[in-house]
Structures are given as structure tokens and as C-alpha cells.
Amino acid sequence: MEQTSKPKKLLDQYRDSIRLKQYSFRTEKTYITWVREYILFHSKRHPREMGVIEINQFITHLVVDRKASASTQNQAISAILFLYNNTLHIELDKSSLNFIRPKRGKRVPNVLSVSEVRTIITHMTGVHKLMTQIMYGSGLRLMECLRLRVKDFDFENHRIIVYDGKGGDDRITMLPDSILAPLREHLARTKAIHQKDLANGHGSVHMPFALDKKYPTAHKEWIWQYAFPHHLKPRPQHRNCASSSYS
Structure with missing residues (x-):
């Protein structure tokens, strides 16, 4: 009797998608962390059951409650959009996303002599x-x-x-x-x-x-x-x- 292999868990599929794109290991770790937080924030609901509304709620939480920096917000947005675009292959109505990717402020570098x-x-x-x-x-x-x-x-x-x-x-x-x-x-x-x-x-x-x-x-x-x-x-x-x- 042939045994059918179990389908991969979502985060494992997500990891495979990232490696297919040959992203760096640090990016992989960061993206997985954000997707996990996104799922936990919505009480472990599967991302297939969620969409634009839930993404907006999560990003709003980062901005309002956690006072996340511009770079942190951009990381979270990129990680979640990558999930829908490259792993779940779900086309989101981006016109309904009510956040705007924040621009990082310019800083003068501190260069040692x-x-x-x-x-x-x-x-x-x-x-x-x-x-x-x-x-x-x-x-x-x-x-x-x-x-x-x-x-x-x-x-x-x-x-x-x-x-x-x-x-x-x-x-x-x-x-x-x-x-x-x-x-x-x-x-x-x-x-x-x-x-x-x-x-x-x-x-x-x-x-x-x-x-x-x-x-x-x-x-x-x-x-x-x-x-x-x-x-x-x-x-x-x-x-x-x-x-x-x-x-």
C-alpha cells in the first residue's frame, strides 16, 4: 500500500519560495518571522482566509501600537506581500491596501577617522x-x-x-x-x-x-x-x- 507524503506546512512552502528566488538567509529569517507574527496577530487564521482587511489591520497595529520604524514596516509589508504573491499565488487588490510604504529618513553617517x-x-x-x-x-x-x-x-x-x-x-x-x-x-x-x-x-x-x-x-x-x-x-x-x- 503506497503511502502519500504529507503536504508541507505553510511556512515550509514559504521558505521554499524564498529560496527559489535566491534571497539571502537573513532575508529568509526576517520574512518568516513577519509572516508568523501576521498569523499570530489574527489568532492563527490561515492567510488564505484573510486578505487586504487583515493586512491593513496588522500594519496599522505595527504603526500605532508598536511604533515601528519605517524600515520595520517595509520589511513586514514585503514579507506578507511575498507570501500572497509567491506562495499562495493570490492576487490582492492592492488599491484597497490603505498603507503607503514609508520612506526612510536620511541620516548623516557616523564615519570613524x-x-x-x-x-x-x-x-x-x-x-x-x-x-x-x-x-x-x-x-x-x-x-x-x-x-x-x-x-x-x-x-x-x-x-x-x-x-x-x-x-x-x-x-x-x-x-x-x-x-x-x-x-x-x-x-x-x-x-x-x-x-x-x-x-x-x-x-x-x-x-x-x-x-x-x-x-x-x-x-x-x-x-x-x-x-x-x-x-x-x-x-x-x-x-x-x-x-x-x-x-
């Missing part, structure tokens, strides 16, 4: 200091630094290759001479931990874009390991992103 940055870095130690030096010297965003793999460092040409950065773009940036030595030392320590993990049957990382199918053993190779595994949380439903000693 070179001497201020040097002072901060001078008072840092260990891997956090190295990561800060890389971000400052190479112009990397936080998550770009956290997701660097060993193979992304080109010591010979003094450069870092950033894959799948903001907007899904790849780019090349400089690898400052001042951090070559401490970076080599850090990678040597990390490699020793990785080799120990391999000996214990661990040491596997998530492979992007289903490369684990094309290269089935690459997930344990040194060049594919994360440079800073201790600071990177694994993405759910994937291989563990860090060696066991760092988990």
Missing part, C-alpha cells in the same frame, strides 16, 4: 582583531567576512575573492600586506582543528549551489572550509557549516 579605527583595532585581540582588520582593510561586510572560505584568499596576488555578495554579485578586493602573517597563522591553527575533526569523523561544511553533488568529497576538503567557522552559525536544513570543535 583612520586614527580612531587604529585605536579600536589596537585594543582588540585574537580572531576578532583579525576579522576587523580584514573588513576594514578589504572593505568587506560582516557576513561576507564570516562566509569566507580558505580558497577565497589569494595570497600570491594579495587579493580576496568575495562570492555571492550583496545582490548576488562576485567581486575581487585587496588583501592588505599587514594581515598576511596573522592570517596565515590563523589558518594554520584552523587547519589543525579541521584535521582533528576529520580524524573524529567530522569536518564537513555546507557546499553552495548543490556542488556537493558534483564534487561529493569536497565538503571535507581544506580549501572549502570556512576561515572563521567558530563565528558562523549553520544554515538550517544544510550540512553543518562549521567543524565539530567549533560548534
Whole structure:
């Protein structure tokens, strides 16, 4: 007797829709959080049973009761509209939505001077200091630094290759001479931990874009390991992103 598989829950379907669009993991987490709050606000009613009226009520709640900022409102609106457009495939009458996407106010950025940055870095130690030096010297965003793999460092040409950065773009940036030595030392320590993990049957990382199918053993190779595994949380439903000693 054949067993029919259970249909996926709504949030799992929603997660699949987001990943099909190749949104970032942080966007995925944020969108799921807002859809969950939207459902809970309406006493766990299924979104199919709701529509424009309920969306208006929820956004009004965010504005009036929670005093949500413009960026927070926009996140919630985008998450809910994505649910109806891409997961439920329900065409909403957007002319009946009584909210207007708020515009974020312009703010003057607080930029540290070179001497201020040097002072901060001078008072840092260990891997956090190295990561800060890389971000400052190479112009990397936080998550770009956290997701660097060993193979992304080109010591010979003094450069870092950033894959799948903001907007899904790849780019090349400089690898400052001042951090070559401490970076080599850090990678040597990390490699020793990785080799120990391999000996214990661990040491596997998530492979992007289903490369684990094309290269089935690459997930344990040194060049594919994360440079800073201790600071990177694994993405759910994937291989563990860090060696066991760092988990």
C-alpha cells in the first residue's frame, strides 16, 4: 500500500519560495518571522482566509501600537506581500491596501577617522582583531567576512575573492600586506582543528549551489572550509557549516 507524503506546512512552502528566488538567509529569517507574527496577530487564521482587511489591520497595529520604524514596516509589508504573491499565488487588490510604504529618513553617517579605527583595532585581540582588520582593510561586510572560505584568499596576488555578495554579485578586493602573517597563522591553527575533526569523523561544511553533488568529497576538503567557522552559525536544513570543535 503506497503511502502519500504529507503536504508541507505553510511556512515550509514559504521558505521554499524564498529560496527559489535566491534571497539571502537573513532575508529568509526576517520574512518568516513577519509572516508568523501576521498569523499570530489574527489568532492563527490561515492567510488564505484573510486578505487586504487583515493586512491593513496588522500594519496599522505595527504603526500605532508598536511604533515601528519605517524600515520595520517595509520589511513586514514585503514579507506578507511575498507570501500572497509567491506562495499562495493570490492576487490582492492592492488599491484597497490603505498603507503607503514609508520612506526612510536620511541620516548623516557616523564615519570613524583612520586614527580612531587604529585605536579600536589596537585594543582588540585574537580572531576578532583579525576579522576587523580584514573588513576594514578589504572593505568587506560582516557576513561576507564570516562566509569566507580558505580558497577565497589569494595570497600570491594579495587579493580576496568575495562570492555571492550583496545582490548576488562576485567581486575581487585587496588583501592588505599587514594581515598576511596573522592570517596565515590563523589558518594554520584552523587547519589543525579541521584535521582533528576529520580524524573524529567530522569536518564537513555546507557546499553552495548543490556542488556537493558534483564534487561529493569536497565538503571535507581544506580549501572549502570556512576561515572563521567558530563565528558562523549553520544554515538550517544544510550540512553543518562549521567543524565539530567549533560548534
